[in-house]
Amino acid sequence: MPDLWRYYMMTGAGNAPRVAVVGAAGWAGSRHARAFTAAGAKVTVLVERDERGVALAQELGAQLMPTTAELHPEHLDLVVVALPTTVQPVLCADLLNRGFRVLTEKPVAADTEGAAVLAAASGVNERLMVGYTLHQHPAAAQITQWIRDKNVIAVSVRSVAHKQNVNSWRADPKEGGVAVVNGIHAIELVSSWFDGDPKVLATSASSSLYGSPVPEHVVSTLEFPEGVVFTMQSYWSPWQEPQGLNQGDWSLTIDVLASEGRMLWTNDSLQVWEREGDHYEKTFEPSDLFLRQAETALKFCAGGTPPVTFAQALRATQIADAVLAASGADTTIAP
Numbered sequence: 001m002p003d004l005w006r007y008y009m010m011t012g013a014g015n016a017p018r019v020a021v022v023g024a025a026g027w028a029g030s031r032h033a034r035a036f037t038a039a040g041a042k043v044t045v046l047v048e049r050d051e052r053g054v055a056l057a058q059e060l061g062a063q064l065m066p067t068t069a070e071l072h073p074e075h076l077d078l079v080v081v082a083l084p085t086t087v088q089p090v091l092c093a094d095l096l097n098r099g100f101r102v103l104t105e106k107p108v109a110a111d112t113e114g115a116a117v118l119a120a121a122s123g124v125n126e127r128l129m130v131g132y133t134l135h136q137h138p139a140a141a142q143i144t145q146w147i148r149d150k151n152v153i154a155v156s157v158r159s160v161a162h163k164q165n166v167n168s169w170r171a172d173p174k175e176g177g178v179a180v181v182n183g184i185h186a187i188e189l190v191s192s193w194f195d196g197d198p199k200v201l202a203t204s205a206s207s208s209l210y211g212s213p214v215p216e217h218v219v220s221t222l223e224f225p226e227g228v229v230f231t232m233q234s235y236w237s238p239w240q241e242p243q244g245l246n247q248g249d250w251s252l253t254i255d256v257l258a259s260e261g262r263m264l265w266t267n268d269s270l271q272v273w274e275r276e277g278d279h280y281e282k283t284f285e286p287s288d289l290f291l292r293q294a295e296t297a298l299k300f301c302a303g304g305t306p307p308v309t310f311a312q313a314l315r316a317t318q319i320a321d322a323v324l325a326a327s328g329a330d331t332t333i334a335p
Contacts, residue, residue: 017077017298020045022068022091025052028105029082033060035290036080039298045071073099078301084169085110085180093121096128101301103129103293107184108313110176112321115314129297129306130313134189134252136292137245138284139270143256143263146272147193150258154229155193157186162240162249166212170236177205177215180320183234186254187323188308188316190232196225198319203326209236220323232323243267246289 019036023029024046033043037060046053046062057064065071068091071079079095081088081104089109095102096118108130109115118124134140161182169175179187191198200222205215217235224230237251244251244267254265262273268284300306 016040016042017301018075019043019078019080019301020047020068020071020076021080021082022047023082024048024056025050026082029080030056031290032080032082032103032294033062035288035294036297038291039294041078041294041298044076047071068095071095071100076100078103078297080297081105084172084175086114086169086172086174089114089118092128093117093124096121096123099123101127101129103131103297103300106130106132106188106308106313107180107317107320108310109317110174110180112314112318115317118310119314124310126306128310129300130308130310131293132185132188132308132313132316133246133289133293134185135307136289136296137287139265139268140189142270142282143254143265144193146263147256147258150256150260152193152228152256152258154231154257155190156253156255156257157183157190157230157232157234158251158253159183159186159232159234160237160241160244160251161235162238162244162251163210163236164238166210166214166216166236171212171214173214175214176320176324177207177218178234178236179205179215179218179220179232179323180317182236182250183218183232183323184316184320186232186234186252187319188313189254190230191316191319192312194224194226194228198222198224198230198322200322200326201229203323205324209238215324218323220326222319222323245287 019041021029021033024033025048037043043060043062046057047065049066053064079100079102081092088104092102092104203220206217209216219233222230241251256263261275264271270282272280
């Protein structure tokens with residue numbers, strides 16, 4: 001294997017932030033790799049155990065490696081980890097303990113127990129960014145600001161991800177099913193708006209859409225200590241909807257009801273109804289959330305604060321644990 005330092009110098013990586021992508025041949029990993037390239041970074045290394053990454057490595061001019069063992073912090077500004085959720089915590093902890101800055105795909109772990117290894121890692125609160133892409137959408141900042149001075153009564157979310165099949169790692173019961181793989185985006189964002197641990201009032205789960213061994217459709221109702229009711233419907237869908245995020249394969253609706261008005265975020269549109277009767281609507285250009293996240297991550301790897309910290313991501317995982325454990329019974333998250 002060629003000396004990595006010589007490789008970096010030959011590729012001119014010193015002129016741009018240097019990024020490695022682990023799991024680069026997967027759905028998310030390949031999007032990360034292309035997004036960082038578009039954002040102006042130099043993707044110098046792709047990590048894949050088999051030959052699936054060859055074409056992408058040739059496209060990006062990157063070196064293909066089978067493991068992260070040969071990576072060195074002095075040669076890279078950021079390592080992106082895009083692997084099945086159950087695999088990520090141990091690998092991310094190793095990278096952090098070796099001194100890297102890391103962007104890991106959400107969630108931070110498949111469950112709270114899996115996150116424990118990361119909690120003990122060096123620099124987990126400073127050098128780990130968790131990839132919750134909803135924060136990168138321009139509507140997220142506006143709805144977050146709107147909520148701050150409102151008396152919120154309820155938040156309803158519908159999150160639907162288009163999948164032809166539920167197989168591979170998504171069909172592994174240890175991965176948690178749709179609430180952990182997709183619905184947790186909404187869990188993390190909504191929980192960032194309100195304090196305290198919510199009580200799970202009811203949860204219903206089904207695997208009737210595809211017949212896989214994991215929950216494919218989940219509906220859950222929670223209540224935050226200040227009285228805000230949060231209802232989430234999350235499912236994988238064999239039908240692609242006309243509009244959506246992530247190049248059309250993710251349909252999202254977040255409906256916030258407050259005593260002062262209502263705000264409705266639907267994919268790339270935002271509507272506001274004021275109590276006095278005024279109605280406003282704003283439409284955004286379709287966003288490449290992976291590109292926006294890459295741009296943010298480049299600021300993070302230059303020393304910036306992670307937009308979603310380990311502590312914030314862990315809270316979302318704790319809530320997802322309670323949702324899956326509820327089975328219709330009242331459950332309160334342990335502190």
